[in-house]
Amino acid sequence: MNILNALSEILFVAFAIMTVLGACLAVRRVVMLMHTVLGLAVCMMGIAGLYFFLGSMFLSMMQVLIYIGALCVVLVFGIMISYTPKEINRMGITGKHMYLALTACILVCIPMGILIIQSDWHAVTTVPSGEIGPLGSMLLYQYCMAFELISVILLIGIVGSIILSRGGHVADDSVPVSVEDH
Amino acid sequence: MPSENIYIYLLLAVFLFAAGCYGMIQRRSFIRMLISVELILNGAALNFMTFSRFTAPEPETGRIFTLFIMGLAATEAAIIVSASLSVYRKYFTVDPDDVKDLKL
Numbered sequence A: 001m002n003i004l005n006a007l008s009e010i011l012f013v014a015f016a017i018m019t020v021l022g023a024c025l026a027v028r029r030v031v032m033l034m035h036t037v038l039g040l041a042v043c044m045m046g047i048a049g050l051y052f053f054l055g056s057m058f059l060s061m062m063q064v065l066i067y068i069g070a071l072c073v074v075l076v077f078g079i080m081i082s083y084t085p086k087e088i089n090r091m092g093i094t095g096k097h098m099y100l101a102l103t104a105c106i107l108v109c110i111p112m113g114i115l116i117i118q119s120d121w122h123a124v125t126t127v128p129s130g131e132i133g134p135l136g137s138m139l140l141y142q143y144c145m146a147f148e149l150i151s152v153i154l155l156i157g158i159v160g161s162i163i164l165s166r167g168g169h170v171a172d173d174s175v176p177v178s179v180e181d182h
Numbered sequence B: 001m002p003s004e005n006i007y008i009y010l011l012l013a014v015f016l017f018a019a020g021c022y023g024m025i026q027r028r029s030f031i032r033m034l035i036s037v038e039l040i041l042n043g044a045a046l047n048f049m050t051f052s053r054f055t056a057p058e059p060e061t062g063r064i065f066t067l068f069i070m071g072l073a074a075t076e077a078a079i080i081v082s083a084s085l086s087v088y089r090k091y092f093t094v095d096p097d098d099v100k101d102l103k104l
Helices: A002-027 A033-053 A057-082 A085-093 A098-118 A133-140 A144-166 B006-026 B030-054 B059-091
Strands: none
Touching: A002 A033, A002 B006, A002 B030, A033 A057, A033 B006, A033 B030, A057 B030, A057 B059, A098 B006, A133 A144, A133 B059, A144 B059, B006 B030, B030 B059
């Protein structure tokens, strides 16, 4: 039993390190944009592991499915379609606002970290049950409106992205076949 | 036990948020900005999950918010990728600073 506990703690530390390293890789000044997406995937995998340790198997599966399975594929296709190597070479080296960004990041990070460390969270140590049943019933009773709105937003997003990526005005010279032809 | 420690989760969330801010301000292409936004959203989601595990009386609430954040992030990613595609097609650039037709 002790060995299992030690193993799970080692896994937790590994997931935390994966999260940190993936986030660093995702915002690093790399030339290849694909490495950024790889960093995002590693970071999301680490967060999925953290969700598992936070007691929700379902959310860690959703994290892997949505972020690594769907979002990274969308990003890879977006990069492959739109970015030529010349553009990447021109853009990749010259980060413009790097010192500004570092200053802002440190100014955000350090006060928040100090606040977190100094606060006394009355943390409970009881492990919650990772069942999906209560989650589903709360989604369909208490948060039903928000759930439906998210569905509508997803639909609008799909339609909007199709319209945007088609250019929006494709029907100029491709007038549909008139009825007289038939 | 590091996995029972609330501070580690919260500091990880702050780190994700700060990394996202860094990438967002650095601003070198639309895809990088999108990835930074994903990092920021995931920092927020990790915060929700942490508080629902450690301090909330109902652990399901934080999970539901995390699910909503995931759905919104997926929608936003699809829209931004197709918008950056159409911007690339129209302006032939990936630099967000070059797209300034609406600026004075």
